[in-house]
Every structure is written in C-alpha cells, then in structure tokens.
Amino acid sequence: MPRAASVSAVSVRVTPRTTWVFARVVAQHGAEGWGEGTLEGRAADIAAAIEMFDAKLRGREVAPAMDLGAIPGSLVQAAALSAVDQALWDLAARAASRPLAALLGGIRRERVALYANINRGTIDRSPAGFAARAAEAAALGFGAIKIAPFDDVKPEIARMPEGQRLIKAGYDRVAAAAEAIGKSAELQVDCHWRFDEASADEALAECARLGVAWFECPLPETPAHYAAIKRLRAKANAAGMRLAGAELFIGADGFRPLLEQGLYDVVMPDVKYAGGLAECLRIAELAVRHGTACSLHNPSGPVCHAHSLHVSAALASGERLEYQHDETPLFYAIAPGLEEPRAGSAALPGPLKIEISKGENP
Numbered sequence: 001m002p003r004a005a006s007v008s009a010v011s012v013r014v015t016p017r018t019t020w021v022f023a024r025v026v027a028q029h030g031a032e033g034w035g036e037g038t039l040e041g042r043a044a045d046i047a048a049a050i051e052m053f054d055a056k057l058r059g060r061e062v063a064p065a066m067d068l069g070a071i072p073g074s075l076v077q078a079a080a081l082s083a084v085d086q087a088l089w090d091l092a093a094r095a096a097s098r099p100l101a102a103l104l105g106g107i108r109r110e111r112v113a114l115y116a117n118i119n120r121g122t123i124d125r126s127p128a129g130f131a132a133r134a135a136e137a138a139a140l141g142f143g144a145i146k147i148a149p150f151d152d153v154k155p156e157i158a159r160m161p162e163g164q165r166l167i168k169a170g171y172d173r174v175a176a177a178a179e180a181i182g183k184s185a186e187l188q189v190d191c192h193w194r195f196d197e198a199s200a201d202e203a204l205a206e207c208a209r210l211g212v213a214w215f216e217c218p219l220p221e222t223p224a225h226y227a228a229i230k231r232l233r234a235k236a237n238a239a240g241m242r243l244a245g246a247e248l249f250i251g252a253d254g255f256r257p258l259l260e261q262g263l264y265d266v267v268m269p270d271v272k273y274a275g276g277l278a279e280c281l282r283i284a285e286l287a288v289r290h291g292t293a294c295s296l297h298n299p300s301g302p303v304c305h306a307h308s309l310h311v312s313a314a315l316a317s318g319e320r321l322e323y324q325h326d327e328t329p330l331f332y333a334i335a336p337g338l339e340e341p342r343a344g345s346a347a348l349p350g351p352l353k354i355e356i357s358k359g360e361n362p
Contacts, residue, residue, distance in 0.1 A: 009047035033088025049080030115144035127176035188214035
C-alpha cells in the first residue's frame, strides 16, 4: 500500500451559498485520494480540522478503514475525519485498481437509482419556480423529486401568524410541484426541522393530501422530541407516507437510539459526517436489523456524490440515493469524467480527476 506524503484541505466556492470542502491525500508516489466534508457555514473550520491530519498521517502506509482515532461527537470534527477517511479509501481503490464498491464488500448493482434534490438550484422560490424545476427533473427520468418548501419557518414562530403565512407559502410550493410532476415521479418534502409538533401534524396532513410520499426532518432531532417524532411516524404511515431523517447523526452509536425507538421509516447517514465509509456500512447494517430503510444523504459536491454512489452500490438496500440536481455547472466542471445521471440513475464512477481551478477559492 502507498504511504501518505501530505494531507490538505481544498475549499471551492461554487455559489454565494455553497462552499465545497475537500480532503486531498497525496501518496509518496504522487497519486491523489479525494474526500469531501462540506458543511454549510463551516468551511473554514472543517478545512482547518482536515489539515490537522497531515502530521498524523504523513509517512504512514495508507489503507482502507485505517484507524484515524475515535469518531468525534462534534459535527465539524466528524466531517474532517470522514473526508480524510474517504480520501484514504480512494487511494486504496486506486492502488488496487478496483472499484471502491468492490472494496466495500462487493458491487450489488452497477447503476444506482437517484432522486433529484432540486432545492438549492431553485432560485425562483415562487410556486411557479418550484413547478418548473420539478417538471424539468421529472422529464429527465428521476423517479422521485425532493423539495424544501418551508423557507424561513422556525419552530418558535410556527404557530404565530407570520409562521402560518410562511407555512401556507410552503403548501403553495408543494401543490405546484405536485401538479407539475403528476404521477410521473414521487414527491418528497424536506422540512429542515422547522416545526413544533402541532404545526408538524398540520403540515404532514396537508402534504399527504397533496400526494407527498416522503416527509423528512419535521422536528428538531433531540431526545426531547423523540416521542413526538415517533407519533408523527405513525401518522405518516397511516396516511401512506414515509418519515425520514437523521442526516446529521454521527456513527452507529449515534443512530442506535433512533433505530431502537423506531422513529423513522428511513434513516439518512451521510458519508461526510458518519465517521467514515466503513461506519456508513455499519449504520446501514444496524438499520436492517431494526427493519429501517437506509438512503444516503447526499446534497453536496461531486466527491461526496462519487463516494455515495459506491457505498450505495454495496448496500443491501436498493433505496434511491439523493442527488444534488443542477445547483451549479461546476459539479461536473471540476470533476471531468464524472458521468451525469441517465434516466434517473448513475453509473459507478472510476477514480476522480479534480480540477480545482474551475471553481473559486473562497
């Protein structure tokens, strides 16, 4: 196995809102391995945390799932560790001349089904703007489309007149998207933890009426809300919907309480935060044991997308993988060779070539 020559962070601003943060591990013979630890609003902190691994790894023989220390409880530190872990797996796959999914336990599927997250790329936040973007994604063959329609709603104002006005605006967006795609694709709604239980009940009922099939992260995911989340799951299931969440949880131990209490139909570990690719597999195995589906959270850059495809191809579950649809053309410009989806699915990518000059260094 190769030895590491350096570990560095590379940050690329791709929109006014989004900065992707990558880990680059260079082997002594010159090969590069890439990982991603993007977390909105924390680019500088994560980059600094990634670069702390340079002294730890320089000169060491790199191997998949090598010991990088205990999985941290801090999301920033977990993102840095996860990004470096991905880069080490990437280097190992390159050294073995094998697809990463093969090293992760075997390729169960050659193509991975995707759902299109259109939220970040929807600049026109009117109902018409959501409808146009949803129709575009459906026409491209995505079998499911996710939106986050409840802009500016917060739990503390959800029952107030201003909160109710914002929630009504969200319903209008959901209705427009649902009408635009008809029966051609499943509609998913991400709430981004914006409700209290009473307003979440109302939103769930209205989304069910509008034909939404997947209702995500309605309540803050703290132990104080676990009982309420479980009640919402029962109501969602009665209405023919699935409840999804847990995109920011870390490690199998972090997911275990959610799974043991049966809070969700679908959990969403993220390769950027979960504590490494092997830890993602452990989380997925734990979910299977608790009868819960596992669909990776992946609304990020091309490096996270590539790793998420390989992990998804190795999972027993055939759940769709989240895909950041058309946030920026830089998604493919800085990762030449990464293939765009076709008919709502993506092929497993080979080793990525990253051209950072295509983006803007923040």
